[in-house]
Amino acid sequence: MLKEFKEFALKGNVIDLAIGIIIGAAFNKIVQSLVTDIIMPPIGMIMGKVDFASLFVNLSSTHYETLAEAKKAGAATLNYGIFISTIVDFLIMAFVVFLMVRQINRMKKEAPAAAPDTKACPFCFSTVPLQATRCPQCTSTL
Numbered sequence: 001m002l003k004e005f006k007e008f009a010l011k012g013n014v015i016d017l018a019i020g021i022i023i024g025a026a027f028n029k030i031v032q033s034l035v036t037d038i039i040m041p042p043i044g045m046i047m048g049k050v051d052f053a054s055l056f057v058n059l060s061s062t063h064y065e066t067l068a069e070a071k072k073a074g075a076a077t078l079n080y081g082i083f084i085s086t087i088v089d090f091l092i093m094a095f096v097v098f099l100m101v102r103q104i105n106r107m108k109k110e111a112p113a114a115a116p117d118t119k120a121c122p123f124c125f126s127t128v129p130l131q132a133t134r135c136p137q138c139t140s141t142l
Helices: 004-010 012-045 066-075 080-107
Strands: 118-120 128-129
Touching: 012 080
Parallel strands: none
Antiparallel strands: 118 128
């Protein structure tokens, strides 16, 4: 069993997957920083100096000025501003992955189309081998 596990763990696909997960986690941090620190502040300025991370709905009866105060007091809140930031984060990540897959697909060489080995009979439209001189269906000369 240990030998089987070693063979599984050291296969190229498992190692490639592990590397992909590590790079993906690092890339996720970059995208989160892009959304939180670069994209959302200008959007907040355009929408009237709104900080999306501080947008929340207080579900308790006590009033709190900021999300930090509500969290410190342990109040129940709906943090829709953080949710909006997460959606933007996801959309950017999905778009970047789309661009990467699109570029990889462009770089792959397309296999040349195989030469046809059959042709259609012009009289009965049945499929005939390319070398045939007579159609086996209608016996017409090709």
